Amino acid sequence: MKFLDLAKVYIRSGSGGGGCVSFRREKYIEYGGPDGGDGGRGGDVWAEAVDGLNTLIDFRYQQHFFARNGQPGMGRQRTGRDGDDIVLRVPVGTEILDEDQETVIADLTEVGQRVLLARGGNGGFGNLHFKSSTNQAPRRANPGQPGVERTLWLRLKLIADVGLLGLPNAGKSTFLAATSNARPKVADYPFTTLVPNLGVVGVDDAEFVVADIPGLIKGAHEGRGLGDTFLGHVERCSVLLHLVDGTAGDVAADWRTIIDELEAYGGHLADKPRVTVLNKVDALTAQERAERCAALQAVSGGPVMEMSGATGEGVREVLRALRGRISADKLRQRKQGEEDAPWQP
Numbered sequence: 227m228k229f230l231d232l233a234k235v236y237i238r239s240g241s242g243g244g245g246c247v248s249f250r251r252e253k254y255i256e257y258g259g260p261d262g263g264d265g266g267r268g269g270d271v272w273a274e275a276v277d278g279l280n281t282l283i284d285f286r287y288q289q290h291f292f293a294r295n296g297q298p299g300m301g302r303q304r305t306g307r308d309g310d311d312i313v314l315r316v317p318v319g320t321e322i323l324d325e326d327q328e329t330v331i332a333d334l335t336e337v338g339q340r341v342l343l344a345r346g347g348n349g350g351f352g353n354l355h356f357k358s359s360t361n362q363a364p365r366r367a368n369p370g371q372p373g374v375e376r377t378l379w380l381r382l383k384l385i386a387d388v389g390l391l392g393l394p395n396a397g398k399s400t401f402l403a404a405t406s407n408a409r410p411k412v413a414d415y416p417f418t419t420l421v422p423n424l425g426v427v428g429v430d431d432a433e434f435v436v437a438d439i440p441g442l443i444k445g446a447h448e449g450r451g452l453g454d455t456f457l458g459h460v461e462r463c464s465v466l467l468h469l470v471d472g473t474a475g476d477v478a479a480d481w482r483t484i485i486d487e488l489e490a491y492g493g494h495l496a497d498k499p500r501v502t503v504l505n506k507v508d509a510l511t512a513q514e515r516a517e518r519c520a521a522l523q524a525v526s527g528g529p530v531m532e533m534s535g536a537t538g539e540g541v542r543e544v545l546r547a548l549r550g551r552i553s554a555d556k557l558r559q560r561k562q563g564e565e566d567a568p569w570q571p
Contacts, residue, residue: 229421231382231459233285237344240268240293240309242370245350248301249363260363262353265370266296266306268346272313275334279317280424282382293344296370299352309346316380319462323379331378335385335462343378347371381458384422386437387552389460391488392469393480394441394451397505399423400535401469402438405545410438417441417452422459429545432557437463444483447490457491465499465551467544470522472506472532477518478525499551502526503544508534 243265250261271293291314297306322331322341332341350368357364390398394416402408406425411418423438439459443451460466468484470477481502488496504519515532522530531547533540549557 228283229281230283230286231281231422232455233282233380234289235285235314235378235380236290236375237271237312237314237378238292238375239271239344239346239373240295241373242266242268242347242349243296243298243306244369245352245355245367246299246301246304247353247365247367250302260353260357261301261303262367263299263301263304263306264352264355265299265349265368266308267349268296268370268373269293269309269311270342270346271344271374272311272340273320273322273332273334273343274313274315274340275318275320275337276315277318277337279315280382280384281317282320282380285314285380293346293373295373296346296349298370299349299367303352303354306349308349311346313340314343314380317382319383319385321381321383323381325377325379327379344374344376347373383461384424384437384459385435385462386424386460387434387464387557388427388436388548389463389466390436390438390469391460391466391484391500392441392505393443393471393474393483394418396441396469396471396480397535398438398441398469401467401505401533401541402436404535404538405541406436408438420452422456427545429542429549432549434549434552434557436467442484442487444486446487454487454491457488457495461493461495463498464553465501465548467548468500468502469505469533470502472504472515472518473509477504478521481522481525501531501544501547501551502528503531503533503540505533505535507532508537508539 246262248262250258293312294309296309299306348371350370353364399410399412402425405427408425410423419440439456440452446454
């Protein structure tokens, strides 16, 4: 399945049906009069967050969503049928933006959450509605109200507890593959990961969701590399896991590159709790480990953990550190008797 996190859609609610001008004329019935019915109401356009979706790829092939119009009124005091509603089914975590791509109309973060995007027009009154003691044979009816037409943007931000950060080839995908049943692409060249990946990680008696995004490079906020648009997928995370490649020439400069991109991205992303990890320590000598860990501690001003995603060294300690930063209401408790293995659907 292809991944798509931004889509443009065109919606239109249904127009109301027009009222009817009709008079009752039946043989052998002495009294007639107006009997035109009202028009039906136009259909609404809704958006609903559903389970089982993690991409907006469906909206690449269908961008136009038009609700049905209401039927016009008819004689014998018959009201027109209301138009059917239309529902846009989107993944959990989808933001609905106005045409300017800045105004947030709704943020669907829970399964079953619904929002009304365009209300259908009301049906017009038939001539029966205008009957009065002074106007017993009205010959006018109202037209139905027109529907609402809008252009909207759908932007998906994945729901995860932990977000992975780092330069290309920092070992993010290797870490996700080693700790969960996710199978992201792993290779020895930059930008192996082109789309975000999710994995459910288990440690001790709890589970949480980890999001892996493509690597950032210097100038990503200016569009270099793959840009920084994928940072939106870690905005909702409780904690960020910053992996620094221990085999790089200057680990302090690599750490600063990522932090600068977070600050340039804006919002509160740079202020989120972070766990800094020196990765790929299996390829370093004891002296190199100590030197590069000290360099990271000096530039970050906090503790630095050591890990190797390839050999598994230090992985469980990192997972426990992440677990401690996630609020208890977001952790998924394992069932009693379940084996200590990564969760799988």
